[in-house]
Amino acid sequence: MKFGVVVFPGSNCDQDLVDAISTGMQQEVVKLWHKDHDLQGCDFILLPGGFSYGDYLRSGAISRFSPIMQEVIQHANRGGYVMGICNGxxxxxxxxxxxxxxxxxxxxKxxxxxxxxxxxxxxxxxxxxLDVxxxxxxxxAHGEGRYYADENTLKALQDNDQIMFEYCSNASDTGEIYNINGSLLNIAGVSNDKKNVFGMMPHPERAVDPELGNTDGRAIFESILELVNA
Structure with missing residues (x-):
């Protein structure tokens, strides 16, 4: 399994992802420059957090048109795995x-x-x-993380089991009091309907190394590797 981390101008979590996957999970990973058209044979593409293109217009609105995104979209449409974290x-x-x-x-704020x-x-x-x-x-670490979708989309996400994570308390209770950014349905992450593209606002790559005092993010990467490497 080969991972690729796309680097945009303004990305600041790309190296965090590379370290989490290479050192933390002992997997092959390469950086992919946003102007390239070559995914270098990567099986799993990761879009990191940061402030791509300075977050001008809207976060992600300019980087969506970076040359490599043509390849990422084609990879996803072929059923390849793609995951975006925060800005990703x-x-x-x-x-x-x-x-x-x-x-x-x-x-x-x-x-x-x-x-x-x-x-x-x-x-x-x-x-x-993971344990539900x-x-x-x-x-x-975000200023634009409030998930929004129309009612039909929200219903489809629920009906198709596409809601990946929701914000909660440390005891796993849910409710508006634990909704840090106002996301509808407390949503912290979703997938596409084919369930091969994933997005989440929290940063699991920052919770892999024991030296950081938190390894809860490791379980997410282990979950990915368990199925992909099966």
Whole structure:
């Protein structure tokens, strides 16, 4: 299994992802420059967090048109795996690979802290090995993370088991009080209807190394590897 991390101008979590996968998970990973058209034979494409193109216009709106996104879209349409984290999630919604949109946080402030999320289903690749009754502590760092979609889209996400994570308490309780950014249905991550493209706002790559004091994010990468390497 070969992973590729796309690097856009303004990405600042690309190396975090590379380290989490190469050192933390002992997997092959390469960086892919946004101007290239070559995915270098990667099986799993990752779009990292950061502020691609300075987040001008809307977060992800410009990077969606980077040359390599043509290859990423084709890879996804062929059934290849793609995952976007934070800014990467925003890029995937702008590219139409994931439903919905990420709006400004309800409090109009940038949020940078550890939060808790719980898997809504175990029928998605990143949640396959997770416990739906457990809260996972994962860092967030975003100003535009409020998930929004129309009623029909939200219903489809629920009916098709596409909601990946929701914000919760450290005891895995859910409710508006634990909704850090105003996301509809407390959504912290979703998949596409084919369940090969995933997006989440929290940063699991920042919760892999024990030296950071938190390894809850490791379970998400282990879940991905368990099925892909089966």
């Amino acid at each position: 999630f925003q890029i995937l919604t702008e590219a139409g690979l994931l439903p919905g949109a990420l709006l400004r946080n309800i409090n109009q 940038f949020i940078c802290e550890n939060v808790y999320i719980k898997p809504v289903t175990t029928n998605l690749l990143p949640t396959r090995l 009754n457990k809260a996972y502590k994962i860092p967030v």
